Amino acid sequence: MQQNQSWAILGLQKTSLLRAFLGQHRVVPALPSGIWPFLSNLEPPKAPDSGIAFVSFAYQQRRTIPTGGAFYDYSARYGAVREEDKVTLRESIPICHPRTGAALDTNLLETLAKSLAIDHLLDLPLVVLSNGQTRRAAIMRQLLLEPEVLILDEPLTGLDIKQRPSLLEFLHGLHRRKDPWILLGLRRQDPLPDWVTHVAYAQDNNVISGHRTSDSVRPFFRADRSSTKRVPDALAPERPTKHFSPPGAAVTGNPLIQIRGLNIQYENRKILSELDWTIREGERWHLTGPNGSGKTTLLSVLTGDHPQSYTQKNLVLFGKPRRQLALSQIHSRIGICSPEIFNAFPRRSGPEGLTVRDAIGTGFESIFSFRPRTPEQERRIDEVLQKFKGALSNDFDADVHFGSLSHGEQSFVLFLRAIINEPPLLILDEVFSGMPGEMITVTKEFLRTGLKHEQSVVFVSHWDEELPWPTEVRRLVLGDNNCDHR
Structure with a gap:
């Protein structure tokens, strides 16, 4: 993958491949310069754990609920009477970078919230946010860390018809500025954004990759050149x-x-x-x-x-x-x-x-x-x-x-x-x-x-x-x- 390219990963094993990019799976043979060699060339250099951010909308045990894999009462959100249920989206965001300890930019918080159409939700309790709103908030949290690369696994899942093109347009703008570089993990039925130039298909312990126009990868995705355009109000x-x-x-x-x-x-x-x-x-x-x-x-x-x-x-x-x-x-x-x-x-x-x-x-x-x-x-x-x-x-x-x-x-x-x-x-x-x-x-x-x-x-x-x-x-x-x- 080159920095002037835009990549999407598809296939049954896409999440495993994305996690390999995070260093969570061993890569054999080992790469002499690591998976992300450009990070060491930055001034100052960055380690992968601070330079790479990951948001997955696959299952993730909630960090605030220490259940150890046990069932937790998801219906408690509807009552919103416990003290922990009164925490707002704004209050849930740390004031410092969890790895470097640097203070997070509060102005960036306001800018990102507005770009992701959740600025009006910042002072609402987390428990009243919808699934789609919670997903956009998860993206905002990672962008506040100002990573060099943001990996998103199934970012379109649960987004309504108006938010899908808005999110993709926002991500395209970030990727175009390399602020940060975006890597998408998509379902096969998701429309491939027209700004994605390259596709990798991971399945059966094999990866097929190439330019989106290549015959080797074209059967694996659904092209939709309108996916990054805003939905007219009449169609919303x-x-x-x-x-x-x-x-x-x-x-x-x-x-x-x-x-x-x-x-x-x-x-x-x-x-x-x-x-x-x-x-x-x-x-x-x-x-x-x-x-x-x-x-x-x-x-x-x-x-x-x-x-x-x-x-x-x-x-x-x-x-x-x-x-x-x-x-x-x-x-x-x-x-x-x-x-x-x-x-x-x-x-x-x-x-x-x-x-x-x-x-x-x-x-x-x-x-x-x-x-x-x-x-x-x-x-x-x-x-x-x-x-x-x-x-x-x-x-x-x-x-x-x-x-x-x-x-x-x-x-x-x-x-x-x-x-x-x-x-x-x-x-x-x-x-x-x-x-x-x-x-x-x-x-x-x-x-x-x-x-x-x-x-x-x-x-x-x-x-x-x-x-x-x-x-x-x-x-x-x-x-x-x-x-x-x-």
Whole structure:
């Protein structure tokens, strides 16, 4: 890689290759001048640990939660009553460089926050930030360290249609000025920015690399020359909340979820206002909207996790008012995949660790710890693993620890956990995050043809092309606390 080039890494082993660039994997044979020889030529010279910054949106155990790989209560964020939950984004940022001890530039903080469209979030508690906002904040944290190289693994995951081109344009500007030099790790389905000149594809312990126009790498990426252009306002997501039904769509089965006049707010900050929504048996819903529009909050109401769900007068879940249902009763009727569950799921090793079979089996009761299983449940796990064996490697072992799997394999196993009990309602929030193409293909096919007729799905994604169903999809678009029906 040369400094006048722009690189993106793709493939099942892209994260392993990126970590090799960080010195976390041994490179054989050893390079006499190291992986980043230019760092030693700087004045003053920099060591790789201070010159290279890395942000990965694959699983990372949260530094502020000393769980040692155990489950942590991700739903605590909705209450935001503990002292640690009151920490704002600004307060969470260290005042000194963690390695050099040098004071961080507060003016740079304001500049970066504005460029990443999170300046209005600096004085809000971290726990109320959306997934997309949290990801942009993670990039800002690393840029504050003023590295020479910034490596970003899957930076587009979870960003809405307006923020994707804005982020790529911002990164392009940084790379053009070499302030810092940017190296991207992308999913195969991500559009390749037009400013990326070179591609490396890492898979099967092999790396194929070359200029983006080279025949050797062109099959491995999706070109999209519009990916770095700003989205015109007319194409941006609509601001009010809107419901869309496919042409000719008729009322289907019995209602599973009935929401009328939903209001969620933290002190004076409204998250959802006067929202109405009914989910019926057999329906397919696409829930979308800008980062910070309240999607995760709305899902926490559906699952009963949000404390304010108890105070809603017109919230009926599975035929009963929310107040009359224990949380376990709600969770047993919902299969869910989400970034929160992915990050919170226990990954201990040793005797206390969950195997892949155990992890899938927790879906029968929607819990996060081992429970003895009945013979019927064991047969069901075998049936699901057999059905999806085409997406798994030939040497895949369901008795290994869940935490030993790759990011993509963990995402896929948690999807199997969500469907194992054939729940009435499936909630799939960024379900394909980290999955390789083969797993995505198999998962989409199952969602098209493998569900029971009466099962309903809420599919959350900023990417229309990720939808498994070409037609017959209802859509709920969240916006600025208004409700409008179409």
